[in-house]
Amino acid sequence: MGEIELEVTSPSWGLTRTEGRPWNFPELHFNIGLPALQGHGLGVHVTNLNPDPDIGATSWLVECDGHRLLLDAGTHPQREGRESLPMYDRVGEAGVDAIALSHCHHDHVGSLPVALRHSPTAHVFMTDLSYFIVERVLHNSVNVMLRQREELGIREYPLFTHEEVDDYASVFQGISFRKEIEWVSFPRGRRGTSPTLEFFDAGHTLGSAGIRVRGRKQTLFFTGDVCFHDQTLLRAARFDGVKADVLIMETTRGNRSLDPGFSRKAEVSRLGDAIDSVLAAKGSVLIPAFGLGRTQEILAELAVWMRAGRWKPRPVHIGGLGRVFTEIYDLQAHRTNRSHPKLRLTEALDLKVLPPRELAQVKLADGKLFVLTAGMMSENTAAHDLAIRMIEDPKHAIFFVGYAAPESPAGRLRMSSQGERFIFSGSAGELTRRCRMEAFDLTAHANRDDLLDFVGQVDPKVVILGHGDGASREWFVHSIRSRWPQIRVLQPAPGATEVG
Structure with missing residues (x-):
C-alpha cells in the first residue's frame, strides 16, 4: 500500500479542539507510511520549517520519543519581514522542549527570539564557542532591522527587540563538543526519560556543529553546515564514528564538481597572485565576505602573506561586526581545532573599521584592501555601496571567495560579463562592469x-x-540511490513532515 497523508497532531502531535466543537486540524502535513501509525513515539518525525525548498531559513522540527526539538532557527537571506521566517505555525501551540543550534550564521540562528516566543519554556543548546557569538549576532540583527525600517519602510521590523534578546539569553546554554546531554526538562514530581543530543565539530565556522539526537529506538544526525577539508584557520570536521538511522544533510555544493587537478592550496595561491597584480597597478581590492568565518579565514591569509613580506604593511579595512568576530576568533584560539593557533589577527594586521559615513570619501586610487561584511552584497551594506564605486573602474577588483545567491547583488555581479550593463541592485540600478571580477573556490562547505x-x-x-x-x-x-538503493532519500517540501 502507498503512503497516506494525514493532517493531524495530538496532545503530543498538536491536535486541538475547542469545547463543543469538532477537532481542529492545523495545516501540518504528515507524509507517513503505515508502520508509523502502529504506536506513538516509535518513529522520528522530521518537519521542514524552511519556507523555501532551496537555501533559506533553516529550521527542522524533530519529534522523538514523544518530545519535540527544534534544530536551528534561521532567517531567509533573500526575504524581508515575516516572509523571511521559518514556518513556526507548523510547530503548533504545544511548542518544543528545546532548541539546538548548529552555528551562528543568520540563516541558522537569525529568528531564534521569534522561535522562543512560540516555545517560551524551551532551553537553547549550542556549543560553548557559539555561546560567545550568538547574542552579538542577534543584537546586530536588531540594529539592521531598525535601520531597514527607516530606510526601506519595512514596518514589520524589528521582528524582535534588544530587550527580548537580553531576556532570552538566560536560557542559552553552551555545551562542549562530544558531551552527550539530555534535552527534556520534566516538571517537579514527574519522572521520565529524555532523548539526548551531542555536538560534533563541523569545521564550518567558529563553534559550528553537527548534532546527534539519540532516542530509545532511533538516532538522528543533523550535519548543519559542514566542511570536510581544512581551511586556513579551522581544521576539517570531526564526525568520525557517527552512525544514525536518520541523516539530515546539507547539499549546498551538490551542483558543483571539482576539477581533477583542483587543490585549495593552488586556489589560495591564485588569490594571492590576483591581489598582487591589482595592488601593483595602484588599484584597490574588495573581498565581500560573511562577517563570521569567511572574514577571519581571508584575514588569516593576508596576515600570513604580510608576515612573509609579500607586501609592505598596509591597513586592511573591515566592517565593525567583522572586527568583533575577529576578536572572538583570537580570544578563543586556544579552544579551537585550528591551524596557526598562535596567530592573533588583531595583532598581525592593521585592521581599520570603515564607518559607513566615511565610505563615500575613502580614496581608492592607492591600493587599498577591503574585507567587508556582507557576502551577498545586500543593499545598504558597506560591501554593496563600495562595489558601486568600484564596478565601473578598471583599476579595481572585486574578488569572491564564497557562495552568493544568484538573485543577490553579488550573484548578479558574478554572472555579469566584462563591459556588460547589468542590474546590480534595486537602489543602484544598471551599471557597466569594467572592474576586474574573479571568484575563488575557498568554500567552507563540504564538497559533494x-x-x-x-x-x-x-x-x-x-x-x-x-x-x-x-x-x-x-x-x-x-548518487545515493545508485550506491545504496536500500536507503530512502527524502526531500520534504516546506511545511511537510517525514518519518524515519
Whole structure:
C-alpha cells in the first residue's frame, strides 16, 4: 500500500479542539507510511520549517520519543519581514522542549527570539564557542532591522527587540563538543526519560556543529553546515564514528564538481597572485565576505602573506561586526581545532573599521584592501555601496571567495560579463562592469563527494536532504540511490513532515 497523508497532531502531535466543537486540524502535513501509525513515539518525525525548498531559513522540527526539538532557527537571506521566517505555525501551540543550534550564521540562528516566543519554556543548546557569538549576532540583527525600517519602510521590523534578546539569553546554554546531554526538562514530581543530543565539530565556522539526537529506538544526525577539508584557520570536521538511522544533510555544493587537478592550496595561491597584480597597478581590492568565518579565514591569509613580506604593511579595512568576530576568533584560539593557533589577527594586521559615513570619501586610487561584511552584497551594506564605486573602474577588483545567491547583488555581479550593463541592485540600478571580477573556490562547505562518502559512513536508513538548490539535491538523490538503493532519500517540501 502507498503512503497516506494525514493532517493531524495530538496532545503530543498538536491536535486541538475547542469545547463543543469538532477537532481542529492545523495545516501540518504528515507524509507517513503505515508502520508509523502502529504506536506513538516509535518513529522520528522530521518537519521542514524552511519556507523555501532551496537555501533559506533553516529550521527542522524533530519529534522523538514523544518530545519535540527544534534544530536551528534561521532567517531567509533573500526575504524581508515575516516572509523571511521559518514556518513556526507548523510547530503548533504545544511548542518544543528545546532548541539546538548548529552555528551562528543568520540563516541558522537569525529568528531564534521569534522561535522562543512560540516555545517560551524551551532551553537553547549550542556549543560553548557559539555561546560567545550568538547574542552579538542577534543584537546586530536588531540594529539592521531598525535601520531597514527607516530606510526601506519595512514596518514589520524589528521582528524582535534588544530587550527580548537580553531576556532570552538566560536560557542559552553552551555545551562542549562530544558531551552527550539530555534535552527534556520534566516538571517537579514527574519522572521520565529524555532523548539526548551531542555536538560534533563541523569545521564550518567558529563553534559550528553537527548534532546527534539519540532516542530509545532511533538516532538522528543533523550535519548543519559542514566542511570536510581544512581551511586556513579551522581544521576539517570531526564526525568520525557517527552512525544514525536518520541523516539530515546539507547539499549546498551538490551542483558543483571539482576539477581533477583542483587543490585549495593552488586556489589560495591564485588569490594571492590576483591581489598582487591589482595592488601593483595602484588599484584597490574588495573581498565581500560573511562577517563570521569567511572574514577571519581571508584575514588569516593576508596576515600570513604580510608576515612573509609579500607586501609592505598596509591597513586592511573591515566592517565593525567583522572586527568583533575577529576578536572572538583570537580570544578563543586556544579552544579551537585550528591551524596557526598562535596567530592573533588583531595583532598581525592593521585592521581599520570603515564607518559607513566615511565610505563615500575613502580614496581608492592607492591600493587599498577591503574585507567587508556582507557576502551577498545586500543593499545598504558597506560591501554593496563600495562595489558601486568600484564596478565601473578598471583599476579595481572585486574578488569572491564564497557562495552568493544568484538573485543577490553579488550573484548578479558574478554572472555579469566584462563591459556588460547589468542590474546590480534595486537602489543602484544598471551599471557597466569594467572592474576586474574573479571568484575563488575557498568554500567552507563540504564538497559533494565528501558528503557522499559520509553517507556511507553513517549508514542511515533514511537521508533527508536540505540546504541546497534543486539541482544539488537531485544529484544526491541519484548518487545515493545508485550506491545504496536500500536507503530512502527524502526531500520534504516546506511545511511537510517525514518519518524515519
